Amino acid sequence: MSPAAKSTTAETTPGAPAEGAAEEAVPIEDGAPAREAGPGGVVIVGMGPGDPGLLTLRAAAELERADTVVVSRAHCPAEILSHCRPDAEIIDSADGDPVTMAARAAKAGRRVVRLLQGDPGLACDLAAEGGALAKAGVAFEVVPGVSAVTGVPGYAGIPLTDAKHREVRVIDAAEGGVDWERFSDPDATLVIIGAETAVAEVCKGLVAAGRPDSTPAAMTSLGTTTEQETVVSTLQKLASDAKGMEAPALIVVGDVVGWRDELSWFETKPLFGWRVLVPRTKEQAASLSEQLRGYGAVPDEVPTISVEPPRTPQQMERAVKGLVTGRYEWVVFTSTNAVKAVREKFTDYGLDARAFAGLKVAAVGEQTAAALVEFGIQPDLVPSGEQSGEGLAREWPPYDEDLDPINRVLLPRADIATDVLIARLTELGWECEDVTAYRTVRAAPPPEPIRNAIKGGGFDAVLFTSSSTVKNLIGIAGKPHKVTVIAVIGPQTAKTAEEYGLRVDVMADKPSVSALADALAEYGARWRTSRAEAGEPPRKPSQMRRGARRRK
16 A cells, blocks of 8 residues: 555544564464453553653553563653553563564463554554454454644644644655645645655645645654654745754644644743753652653752761660650651651651650651651641741740640751751750751762763753752762753852852742742743743753754
């Protein structure tokens, strides 16, 4: 069948060649009737066009159940494979025929997921791979996914239909030879795949078939990812305007392209495509990184400190025993690490949150409070203003011997914690027991590519959440490049950054990581606006350094 014959309206599906296509029948016995997939079956799953967030609930559930997953690792985001069990076998389809590998695992009684990009039945390998499995008698199911044909234009802000244009035609131009005369109707929206290296031929073919050279056309590369780029042009100029765009790319032709000015929502996010360094562990940075992704950023977590147990655990052990026996009136948690340290010690003793019955608990901020709630403890005091030791001290109640049966406060903290809170509590009549719950040491240097990106301007922004993150990051990786936006959580961190020769661009209006992400997003929005008003393309800060790759 010729490529032209594969062109269809929206109700049918083209069969574009994709990664890992089966070239020959599975070399196992065939002829058995296909049945519903179960243990020893294959589930053909579409994982969407690029954004891991487009994975369907059914697809995620199948990954959680899978014993074996066959996928092209080069085309699969790590976040998608995070849905798999730790003991699941991951097979790279680049290492052989994916149908043979999937069938062999299924014949061994394993539940197999075959992951394909986009939707398995649209510009993908369902026909070839499903047909081979059926011929071999291997049971299979299909879990549809979001196709690039609809997903990429949606992320580009281009609806494929509107009130005036109700026909969509999908064309696979990967192999050339398309009869463009069949697509001359100006009222039909065209979605063209597989034409990254033949944009000029596509446009000339459509113009020769009768489409005006002024017909709106848009090309989107790396769609639904934070590297997405869309060029809006016409059939006359698209080839030159889109020169240098990366594959995979998709072309939309038709008047619906005009909606992009109003509907572009993804590429206009304030931090779209910004690579942001978060100097925290993945565990600590989870909520912050998710917030940054919501603004369009690409966070990279790089820990600058390592948390280790105290050198002498006896002090912590006595504190936990005193907590259980009623020695304290209050317990103060000044970090999520302190919560984790106490929780781990409780686990060692076979205790749980019920041991806190009758105690008052304070948290230095929202994140620490959230860690306590996860532990099963609802804090009695969280500062409403500044979320710091100083902020907590300002709201701490004075000791009242008529109301407080005990005047003792337990503070399980880091070995390098400051004494401001203790001094204030002592002034208010409380007796404080400062216990080292954990030690903080400088983390090992990050991998060389990360170090080079920090010093060479590969990051668009760095978030500093404390003075120690400034000192430690510079100590293990070097000073951020001058084009990198420096964002700090508060005045003290700003002072430290400036002492190390850094220019502070952003400071949170309150000392919380959430407020810091918001402040960076506001800066990013102003950055985009100022460049637009100056008639300049919305380049990222990293693209402003000398030698950075630039596109027209």
